[in-house]
Amino acid sequence: MYVSTHFVTGAAIGKMVGNNWIAFILGILSHIILDIIPHHDYRGKKGAFLDTLITGAMALWLFSSPSYVFWGAIGATIPDLEVIISYVFFKKKGPRFFPTHSGKFTHRAWKWPGGFVIQVGIMLGAVLFLLRTIPRFVG
Numbered sequence: 017m018y019v020s021t022h023f024v025t026g027a028a029i030g031k032m033v034g035n036n037w038i039a040f041i042l043g044i045l046s047h048i049i050l051d052i053i054p055h056h057d058y059r060g061k062k063g064a065f066l067d068t069l070i071t072g073a074m075a076l077w078l079f080s081s082p083s084y085v086f087w088g089a090i091g092a093t094i095p096d097l098e099v100i101i102s103y104v105f106f107k108k109k110g111p112r113f114f115p116t117h118s119g120k121f122t123h124r125a126w127k128w129p130g131g132f133v134i135q136v137g138i139m140l141g142a143v144l145f146l147l148r149t150i151p152r153f154v155g
């Protein structure tokens with residue numbers, strides 16, 4: 017799944033649980049669940065650039081949120097660090113240990129546009145939840 021989808025879902029989980037450690041651990045678990053849901057993955061640099069841009073914008077948006085929102089987002093995003101390292105330093109063939117990246121759990125693909133639309137839906141759900149619950153955006 018896109019890093020931005022993981023990021024905002026983790027942020028919403030953090031907001032739900034309201035505890036740094038629980039947010040971080042549930043964030044990591046959410047990464048497995050989201051990766052199991054069939055989805056679209058980009059292959060090129062353009063997709064990676066856009067995903068990084070969206071993730072960065074969301075990080076800025078959530079910058080002054082409570083710390084558990086941040087830790088949920090970090091927990092949900094951090095497993096993809098090995099994918100980035102694999103692409104950047106090992107020409108896509110670096111070692112991967114996370115269950116949905118190593119092949120232990122299936123990482124199912126769903127072609128464009130279905131696999132994209134489902135991620136937009138997940139992102140929208142998480143963003144709407146955050147908009148509803150982060151006080152500075154209410155009324």
Ligand SMILES: [Zn+2]
Nearest residue numbers: 017051095096
């Ligand atoms: Zn992943």
